[in-house]
Amino acid sequence: MIPAQFDYVAPTSVADAVAALAEHGDEAKVLAGGQSLLPILRMRLNAPGVVIDLGRIPELQGVTEDGDHLVIGAMTTYAAVLASEAVSAHAALLNKAIATVADPQIRHRGTVGGALVHADPAGDVGAPALALGAELVIAGSGGSTRTVAAEDFFEDLFTTAVGEGELLTQIRIPKHTGWGAHYEKFVRVSHQWSIVGVAATVRSEGGSIAEARVGLTNMGSTPLRARAVEEALVGKQATDEAVRSAVASVAEGTNPPSDLNGDADYRKHLATVLTRRAVLAAAGA
Amino acid sequence: MTRINVTVDGVRYSDEVEPRTLLVQYLREGLGKTGTVVGCDTSNCGACTVHLDGTSVKSCNVLAVQADGHEVTTIEGLATDGELHPVQRAFHETHALQCGYCTPGMIMQACDLLKENADPSEQEIREGLEGNLCRCTGYHNIVKAVQQAAKDLSSQAVGS
Ligand SMILES: Cc1cc2nc3c(=O)[nH]c(=O)nc-3n(C[C@H](O)[C@H](O)[C@H](O)COP(=O)(O)OP(=O)(O)OC[C@H]3O[C@@H](n4cnc5c(N)ncnc54)[C@H](O)[C@@H]3O)c2cc1C
Numbered sequence: 554m555i556p557a558q559f560d561y562v563a564p565t566s567v568a569d570a571v572a573a574l575a576e577h578g579d580e581a582k583v584l585a586g587g588q589s590l591l592p593i594l595r596m597r598l599n600a601p602g603v604v605i606d607l608g609r610i611p612e613l614q615g616v617t618e619d620g621d622h623l624v625i626g627a628m629t630t631y632a633a634v635l636a637s638e639a640v641s642a643h644a645a646l647l648n649k650a651i652a653t654v655a656d657p658q659i660r661h662r663g664t665v666g667g668a669l670v671h672a673d674p675a676g677d678v679g680a681p682a683l684a685l686g687a688e689l690v691i692a693g694s695g696g697s698t699r700t701v702a703a704e705d706f707f708e709d710l711f712t713t714a715v716g717e718g719e720l721l722t723q724i725r726i727p728k729h730t731g732w733g734a735h736y737e738k739f740v741r742v743s744h745q746w747s748i749v750g751v752a753a754t755v756r757s758e759g760g761s762i763a764e765a766r767v768g769l770t771n772m773g774s775t776p777l778r779a780r781a782v783e784e785a786l787v788g789k790q791a792t793d794e795a796v797r798s799a800v801a802s803v804a805e806g807t808n809p810p811s812d813l814n815g816d817a818d819y820r821k822h823l824a825t826v827l828t829r830r831a832v833l834a835a836a837g838a
Numbered sequence: 839m840t841r842i843n844v845t846v847d848g849v850r851y852s853d854e855v856e857p858r859t860l861l862v863q864y865l866r867e868g869l870g871k872t873g874t875v876v877g878c879d880t881s882n883c884g885a886c887t888v889h890l891d892g893t894s895v896k897s898c899n900v901l902a903v904q905a906d907g908h909e910v911t912t913i914e915g916l917a918t919d920g921e922l923h924p925v926q927r928a929f930h931e932t933h934a935l936q937c938g939y940c941t942p943g944m945i946m947q948a949c950d951l952l953k954e955n956a957d958p959s960e961q962e963i964r965e966g967l968e969g970n971l972c973r974c975t976g977y978h979n980i981v982k983a984v985q986q987a988a989k990d991l992s993s994q995a996v997g998s
């Protein structure tokens with residue numbers, strides 16, 4: 554099937570894109586890589602009057618360094634993130650998680666910003682962004698910008714802090730240089746969305762865990778950060794036994810879905826197993 | 839309607855398209871390039887894979903207007919002077935197809951994979967073709983074809 558008719562604009566700056574959003578109001582829909590939006594339009598689940606393509610705005614592309622932060626333009630593709638040495642060096646967790654998204658063709662088009670704003674609870678980009686303490690820069694009308702912590706960014710299923718008339722422009726990630734990282738994605742067939750995913754990154758000191766960050770995919774309506782587990786891991790040896798007990802309560806307080814791939818209790822069990830695996834792998838054990 | 843300028847298989851085109859036109863639709867219905875096929879409604883199957891500025895994309899999941907100013911290569915543009923591309927030849931010689939429906943996309947993705955990684959392991963081949971589904975072959979001979987093409991391409995590179 555093909556999308557319903559729409560008008561198309563392709564602004565070349567953030568200012569023009571925000572102005573186009575203001576002009577067209579709730580008739581407008583922003584197009585990033587299109588890897589979620591185009592299937593939605595083709596199935597006619599949405600039929601915007603105007604599509605605003607962000608693909609011709611150079612300032613939204615690429616990875617740069619700003620002191621102790623990495624700055625990723627919202628329109629940076631998955632493939633560009635995977636090719637970025639700066640991301641591998643300073644935010645390895647993001648690299649590991651993105652390597653599991655979809656397939657090479659979709660990774661050539663899909664963008665980090667599109668994934669975050671789409672906010673599918675089974676999407677693989679939210680949990681690492683949350684675990685790494687990312688900040689999201691949002692542009693609004695009249696040249697205004699605001700910065701939202703990842704913790705406040707994800708509001709509900711497919712709902713984020715990006716309001717009507719606003720654009721996500723940058724993802725700022727505090728550098729985690731030298732931290733080990735692993736994304737443990739559980740699927741039953743290849744090329745599947747996460748049934749559960751766990752993003753873990755660890756700073757090790759002489760065989761024990763000095764600091765840990767853990768994010769969970771598809772364990773609720775938004776990505777979740779497992780702060781109690783992060784604290785319980787501090788000072789632990791990176792052994793199966795020690796990590797197993799530190800992560801045992803990771804599913805407490807989560808509210809995962811029940812569907813054909815598994816019920817909520819199964820997902821809670823998975824989360825404990827996958828967290829142990831992810832933390833041990835991130836610690837190099 | 840929006841005017842687009844695209845180069846497809848080495849030929850420049852300038853056309854008026856509706857913004858909602860999918861790239862695959864433009865290729866098939868606009869340019870008659872029916873070598874690229876549509877196998878699904880969900881962007882899962884990969885049958886429609888083409889190269890956009892040299893990297894693989896699912897042409898059912900790209901708008902024709904997004905290709906404005908860019909270069910597209912389809913399965914129809916791979917052969918040179920009637921001579922099959924080494925990946926096409928390897929698919930033919932190792933019986934990597936049965937009904938052949940997935941083949942155009944499989945070959946385009948295999949080319950992309952070999953460009954990124956000239957000497958892939960079996961596992962890397964299977965992962966690189968993760969977004970391309972085949973209902974017939976069980977993938978076994980497709981993997982063999984990519985392995986043979988990798989050898990042919992590397993001996994070609996050494997020879998040239
Ligand atoms: C077959 C298939 C398999 C997939 N598998 C996975 C998977 O395993 N894991 C996974 O995580 N994802 C998967 N995806 C989804 C993929 O990751 C999408 O690319 C991603 O979710 C959206 O990014 P995009 O750049 O394509 O955004 P688009 O599809 O262009 O946009 C998505 C939404 O975000 C809005 N938007 C985009 N950018 C901005 C911005 N800068 N500011 C404001 N609003 C914006 C759009 O208006 C739209 O509502 C899969 C997709 C397909 C088709």
Ligand code: FES
Pocket residue numbers: 875876877878879880881882883884885886887896897898899
């Ligand atoms: S037709 Fe494009 S992925 Fe199936």
Ligand code: FES
Pocket residue numbers: 934935936937938939940941971972973974975
């Ligand atoms: S040969 Fe029939 S689908 Fe692959």
